[in-house]
Amino acid sequence: MAKPIREGNGPRHVAVIMDGNGRWARQRGRPRLFGHHAGAKRIRELVEACPGFGVKYLTIFAFSTENWKRTQSEVAGLMSLFRRYIAKETRALREENVRVRFIGDRERLDAKLIRLMDEMETMTEHCDGVNLTIALNYGGRDEVARATKRLAQDVAAGTLCPDSVTVETLPKYLDTYVLPDPDLVIRTSGEARISNFLLWQSAYAEYEFVDTLWPDFSAEEFGRLTKAYGERDRRYGAVKA
Template identity: 80%
Template sequence: MAKPIGECGGPRHVAIIMDGNGRWAQGRGRPRLFGHQAGARRVREIVEACPDAGVKYLTIFAFSTENWKRTQSEVAGLMSLFRRYITKEARSLRAENVRVRFIGDRHKLDDKLRLLMDELEKMTAHCTGVNLTIALNYGGRDEVARATKRLAEDVAAGRLEPADIGEETLPRYLDTCLLPDPDLVIRTSGEARISNFLLWQSAYAEYEFVDTLWPDFCAEEFAQLTAGFGGRERRFGAVPA
């Protein structure tokens, strides 16, 4: 539910497009995968910064449906990095009371990675602290298409009447059906586009495009952005009194 005009407070749900890993590495004369490794380490710092910022939900864009277009070596390196990250961080995330979910189409991912994802979700299902959602092989248009297909199947099976379909119906079929919509979306690296990320969910989100490359994005900058969000006036289509 939208808050009344003028009552903003801090963001409950922050989504981040983690951009700039490759450029960060290249600027240091290192391969792109070196930047992705540095970016993965940065995730922990931002997750740990969430409670102090009042952020209950953090969603990060790890790998898009378009990222398969990258070189075979980079894609293979990223998949290996995801597997290592889950294996290395699983116990720490559970110990820190972080609940982990994955969104995106898992079918194209390898069996071992899918198994690790399933195990991490089950391992942290009882956690009540920060809700960390990792978008992996995710695309906003792909998500809406998959959701629409499931909705159409329910109509065809007689479980849903076409006349009952409204704006509140589709979100129940989205990957994010258990999450609130993001209040604030941050994109690092100086690019000012949303890159097919949470298209439906971010209809009324506030955006921050920052120049910092993701491996340099620190808890202090995160805190500044979330604190600045509290000073915004969110109208949701209305006008101030």
């Protein structure tokens, strides 16, 4: 395990694009769902590692609005995996004092999965340890579009004045309105793109693109990346005197 960084020196909020499950399975001559199941096991390891590295918020990209384009069998397998993961992990995460939230558009998800998501959020809502946010049927553009629609409805209803809309207004309508913006975004598998993930929130995030496939991504590597973040000079557009 990598040596924990000093609290306050590293990222408070880390977001992860968990990529590479399919390639990991293919390298082993197994179906893609085998890789997804292996990748799901990594989540708990990262959650447990967060306190040691000063990470209070962890957001993971589980299923995007574009992932519906995959084969019907893979999508069905993923939905089954989500249901089993939630049913299995809810009590364990509550016992570990982990607060769980889901972001994304739930309308396309099946009723049983939505019920399990609601139960997981309710059962962990009083936990004050690590905040785990799971992006499920999530897309950054879709989120901004849904937020803008709600904002426009408030303007039309007369509860929001158009002249009062600023860059601080829209975030209040986003799925992540109760969360701080991510400080660090990690993408595994060697791909160097953000894939429609937290577009608004990541405006000033640091990015790390690593070659490791998600099922092989360890807490030790996570620690190295958070430590590297703590050594960066963050100026947010300003210049040091």
